[in-house]
Amino acid sequence: MSDVEEAIIQAHHEEWARVVAALTRRFGDLDIAEEAAAEAFATATERWPATGVPPNPGGWLTTTANHKAIDRIRRENKRDDKHKEAQMLYDDDPPEPLGAIDDERLRLIFTCCHPALAMETRMALTLRMVGGLTMPEIARAFLVQETTMGQRITRAKAKIKAARIPYRVPSAEDLPARVSGVLAVLFLVFNEGYLATGPDTDPVRHDLTAEAIRLTRLIRALLPDDGEVAGLLALMLLTEARRTARVSASGELVPLDQQDRGAWDAAMVAEGHRLVRERLASGVAPGRYQVLAAINAVHTSARDIRDTDWSQIVALYNQLVRLDPSPIVALNRAIAVAELDGPEVALAAVDRLEDALAGYHAYHAARADLLRRLGRSQKSRAAYDKAIELAGNTAETAYLTRRRDQLR
Known part of the structure; x- marks a missing residue:
């Protein structure tokens, strides 16, 4: 792979969500935003190998995508009010208020997780627009066919358009109503990194797990009293702590009972255990992520697989089944x-x-x-x-x- 190809892939991973979100805010149409962004990246694929990677790839992509969106609106010739908005183009636009969230990616996720949409729908839409996951990866995360997931996302866009759901930055008062959807999105992003579902990617994607952990830490700073935020962070840390022991030198998955526990990240394990203990000490009935974190805490407390307290793990799963009676929980x-x-x-x-x-x-x-x-x-x-x-x-x-x- 050439340096230019690597640059395009890196730009896609880093800039896709920002470009789509910026165009959606500007033109009020997710379809136009996604198509214009896709055309901009296609143009980059054609031009950059000949002209070289521009000094500011993100700015180049945003500008190109804006032009593509305007061209489409003009061709359709039936969006007069949007056409006027399209004349106010680039960096001289007044900045939007940041709201309660400083981090751009996290702000976009909260923005996409609108409570007017069904939970699965907002999760799928956010994973597509912001999470960096492809349509096949999202479909596998929900255990459905790719065509089914595509239809769900199309219907979500149609609902946003028909109901005129505002695409705006949420305020601090909006966060509690949206946090469950945001946590679900980050959990799925983390899971795709923990064990990638596609054959054409690395089996473990540290870029996704690290980003999910980073964003969950930011949410914990915003909502320090939310037990499920703490539970999800603990779960991610206790899982990520085992990352280097999970794939052998030959590229084969190493199951939990065969892992070198000395290779686990002791600092992550300690932090995860501390968060679990804090939630237990709170006396508040735990939610799904807190129970999952507690299960992982039992696993990571054992010095050897033979020391695992399986009775406690089964008891925790019994509790989890009551909270989440899904077939995957029953399987585990x-x-x-x-x-x-x-x-x-x-x-x-x-x-x-x-x-x-x-x-x-x-x-x-x-x-x-x-x-x-x-x-x-x-x-x-x-x-x-x-x-x-x-x-x-x-x-x-x-x-x-x-x-x-x-x-x-």
């Missing part, structure tokens, strides 16, 4: 049950999830492992084959392939 609970009550009991629980999780690779991977432990090699091999077929992460695929090939 069953994996913990296998350590406490044995693989036979766990397999029965996993099999009940087939209708909900038939297209989810982790479901088949869990079945394969339980069947392997029960000595049912033929069925285990078939489950491994299905998990490998559905998995996109290269490190995870390598691990599953090796486990399958070890079967007699």
